[in-house]
Amino acid sequence: MATALYRLGRFSMRRRWYVLVAWLLVLAGVGTAAVTGGGTFSDSFSIPGTESAQAQTVLAERFGSQFAQAAASLGGTDGATATPATARVILAPPAGTTVMDPTTAQAAGAILAQAAAVEGVTGVSNPFTALTIAPNGSGLYADVQLAVPSADVPAATITGLESVISAAQDSGWRATVSGGPFDPELKIISGTESVGLLAALVVLVVTLGSLLAAGMPIVTALLGVAIGAAGILGVAAFTDVSSATLALALMLGLAVGIDYALFILSRYRTLLAEGSTPLDAVGRAVGTAGSAVVFAGVTVVIASAGLTVVGIPFLGTMGIAAAATVAVAVLIAITLLPALLGFAGTRLTPRRARAADNEDDDAIVASRWGRLVTGRPVMVLVAGIVVIGTLAIPALSLRLGLPDASQFPASTNARQAYDLQADTFGPGFNGPLVVLVDSPAGGATEAAATVAERLGTLADVALVAPPIPNQAGDAAIVTVIPTGGPNSEQTATLVHAIRAERADLEQSTGADITVTGAAAANIDISAKLASALPAFLLLVVGLALVLLLVAFRSILVPVTAAIGFLLSVAASFGATVAVYQWGWLAGVFNVSGPGPLLSFMPVLLVGVLFGLAMDYEVFLVSRMREDFVHGATARRAVIVGFEHGSRVVVAAAIIMASVFVAFVFGGSTTIAPIAFALGVGILVDALIVRMTLIPAAMTLLGSSAWWLPRWLDRVLPSVDIEGAQLTRGLAEARTL
Template identity: 35%
Template sequence: MSTSTSTPDRREPAPPRPGPLGRLAGVAFRRRGRVVVGWIVAIAAAVGLSAAFAGDFAADYSAPGSDSKQAQDLLSDRFPAFAGDTVDVVVRADDVTSADVRADVDELLGELAAADHVASVGDPYQEPGGVSEDGRTLITQLRLTYENGANVPHEASEQLLAAADEAERPGLDVALGGQSIQLAEQGEIGSEGIALVAAAFILLFTFGSVVAAGLPLLVAISGLGVSAMATGLVAAVIDVPDWSTALATMLGIALGIDYVLLMVTRYREWRLVGLDSERATVATLDTAGRAVLVAGTTVVVSMLGLFAMGLSFMRGAAAVTIVAVVIVMVAAVTLFPALLGYLGTHIEKLRLPLGRRRQAQVAEGGHVAASRGWTWWGRVVDRHSAIATVVGVAVLLALAAPFLGARFGFPDAGNEAEEKSVRHAYDMTAEAFGSGANGPLLLAADISGSDAAALESVAQQIASTEGVASVSPPVLNEAGDTAVFTVIPTTGPQDDATADLVHTLRDDVVPVATDGTGLEIYVGGITATNIDSTDNVVDRLPLLIGGVVLLSMVLLLVAFRSIAIPITAAVMNLLSVAAAYGVVALALDGGWFGQLIGIDTATPMPAFIPVLIFAVLFGLSMDYEVFLMSRMRESWVRSGSNARAIVEGLTGTGRVITAAAAIMIAVFAAFIPSEEVFLKVIGVGMAAAILVDATVVRMLLVPAVMHLFGRRNWWLPASWERRLPQLHVEGRPEVHMPAPAEKDLQPVS
């Protein structure tokens, strides 16, 4: 009788059943060469298309349908000579009427008149009010061929500045002012390079490996290569302001790095539980990849809210930012798994000597155990959840408090550095002609079908209005159907009294003065345009906030199948936004904090700054919320314990969120050295807000409130449960777990 020795039946584990993202990851991993080549071709194609079809940057900051917009349209149609943007030419000497000074001024004005894009040059010696009463200062204007100073090529403005510099001599000061000159004097700071270097150091510290740290940078730079070129193509279709490229680029870099940071962390976990490179890649995209898509979608939803503002420059900024975010998302789910095909087995190579490496452990259920520090913190928040909630809310409200005293308006040349030409022109004009001369109002009158003689009476009534320093004689166009006259206020362009004067003229003085005359008069000019734009944005801000919050709550409701989570997320994110507004208001106050970042005078807050900060920050806050909640829901589905889900979610994502926030802070802090005030305050506001959001909100307030709610965090009406689609944002990690025989910890090569 023969005997045989049988071995236990050790079946190969069933292959995982990944979702669409997992299957996409598998294809990209196996055909990595084609994917990488495809991205190289995409970058080259984007460069070629941009070179051939890119449009010029343009921006219209006027409010649609406003009085100032109607004034501009009337002048554009009937009086083009007064429709162009202006450059102020200010000259100061002991006696500007002397023969030698006059000869120098005539030579300068002749040279300026011959410059590119200059339509006409005034004569300060013939114009009323062109020479100050003391005879030491004169002012005149260049009329440009561009209606909007933001669209004037910098080269043309630099040509004018060079001519002004050459005309200066001892005893003769020359300065140029105007929007186009102000923009030309704002230099480039290389924010993208600063951001990438800072991100590289943070990634190296987080992962301790050059390979692991390099993957997020490779993906982000590749996405940037396509999105940066696509900006010009977007500009060929709609108006895009030049500053929006910096916003889109920095946000694309930050999100690209953050998303891949999350997935690299998850990939390392899957390798530690025993999966080979391909299966770990599939599992990563099937879990963390879902969170990335949901997070990116929330950013897109937030930016779509800018379209509700009804302003063309907002639409342009939103469009290029959305393009950057979408390209980053595509890179994260295609290029990243392809790169893992090459580098996945070497993820821990080229380690840096950053201290003793702690051996990772596998916890119950095959999950990588969290660090002791984050576990301890999660339990502390659990034990003191009520105190943590009170402290967190108090900190956010304290940071938001300065916003109560915020003053809306547009920064002007008076807020620029003293060494700039525009600031010099602003100060000389205010000293010689009064502060209101820096913010003249341009009144456009439609006199077709009316008596032009009535204009004199209207001008006299306007001149007698409180707050008006002077009114120029009306000037008629050749057709005799349109007239223009200039009103100089007694107060500066940023003064609240100037805004009150504009409203008084429109609501009271002009209607009474033109009653029965058939005249139609519109109050326009740059100062009035800025006032109208501010009022328009402030009026529409609640619509933006309400729409974005509602859409984001619906997305979170579907993603996490909970009523409490979307509501608490919306409230927490609004508190983060309020804190950012408070920090910006404190910086613009020009005190000690403002001086730290280069704002040394009290500066109004551009109304579109809160809009941009809200759209960007709300989307980023939702990113962190999705990162955190997806891990909490994963634990909740597995264990059914609310307390365990919160602690495991917090400890499982604490390091990732902290590192991601540090990168975001570094990226937006790179805006702070900018000479453009609104980029500077966006940088300081976003950096401070992300710091607060990732620490006070995400790591303290959210888990504390969820501990207070208990199992109610995950409640959803049964009728909704059946009707809502299943996104499985947390994925199905259980299908990727190795079979029991494979669960022993495997070293990562």
């Protein structure tokens, strides 16, 4: 592989205009396709096959369009038919009054009449006849029917309803309008990402000592994410793609795009400083550092694409999108970057005195750290594990769920409506449970009455609404209002209790009974993901063992790498639980509403962090193995590996973490905790695991760390990740 990459690097530099034009044509092609035929993104997380999704499908069939959108959001239908949007107005009267007072009730009616008169509104429910009034009269709500789907609601309708709400607030009412076009817009790109790029540029300038050199990884990474984003937008025209998919691809594309270019560029400039010509230097840089880049990129691609085995469509889409974006970043690093280096020529050669001073300082620091780690390996291992263990403790309290309005910023309509409804009606009104009583033979109304009576006796039930049959009389719904919110433990307990009663109720009524709603969907999704996580984790760890076995031709190095990866994951989970679930440092990280973490985050984090963690394992350990193979002792190989790789690995980790952290403050409640978890995981993995624990463990193992049975050595393919064969071949060619 190293020889092929050597030739590719030289070709790309010699034919730099062709390579540059080719990549620009790729960008133009996918960009045109995205602009002319690209789709749109959503925030729905479809998991078909769960009980809650199947119940929503039946609801849509039996009760019509009023349940179609909910069914699509839970994976029950394809949601292809857009239905007119519905918004909700919630009103709480001025202090000292209730909506039961005749004067106050009349004022509420006047407010709703004004809402009904807004252009684009086709109807407003009457809370006094629909009985959507809080039991103590502290508030009411009315559903507002709009003429068109949310995406097509005109601005005049939105501003008209907002004006009605504003006037009510001026009159002393607490009033909100939410749902449909009033929900927060998807924020995929917020502008904070530029802060991450600026931080990356600063780190690159400090690391490379040249603004021209520092700009190249930024340019190539931006081109890669532009191609990746355009491709994802084009795919969105044919399948459902969540906004988190694009955000994840952008994060990974920027992070690995900059890092991969940095590894090759750093080796290239080192070779220039040693006196190589630009053409020879680029060939050797791509052949050696490029081999590590390709191997690391392949691990990220395989791990990300491995999300498809979980069997959850939107996770599979996220994995494929991330894998494709990383693959583009690898291709750009080994083709376009050498072309750009050809345009720069010798201007990237480090100034000798400055480069020597920097390298001496870095070598001294790295050597001291390496000697400390290898000199006291037991103490270092214990200290590192204690630090990681402390970070991981909160993970024992991990709770999973789906995002709801309680996690939106307080300034949004959705959050204000969520809080007002919880204050006036109780927290359970934000997550009602819908119990479907399906009786094709008829008698659904009587069966539903029996179900409602039984459910009313359960704990954690605030209210059971009267059953609502469909027109055919073969199905009915029983709405159960829990005492807790949609993501509370009490509501989860209630869902399990209702399902525990199902067998007796089905036997006594002859109807099929299923439970859906936000809390039920949370439980179903979490259960499916939890069942998939062990197998996926086994797949990822097994992949790590096999790939590292091939790369380093060692039994114990892959084992220590896999253990280190699990430690990094544990620390990442712990820190994320502390901030996003417990609310520690919530103000610092812009956490509006602490709560359960995303149900799919553990699987996603394991897949993505594995690939990224292996990057640093490859870049550090490959140099250690190279020195060991050439006769250095195990301890000396560790120290030399630090001297040659620590500076660029630390820079790469800081750059990657900076990119991730920039997305934490982007405003997306879905992507922020994922970005935070990845940022913490990368820093822990690079700084504690790969540069501390792994070298200490390898020191204790000594030369046995590199042991491999002879029979296995014969059957394993040789990937020459360190470029040793390439170096020998070039040396032999020069002697001829």
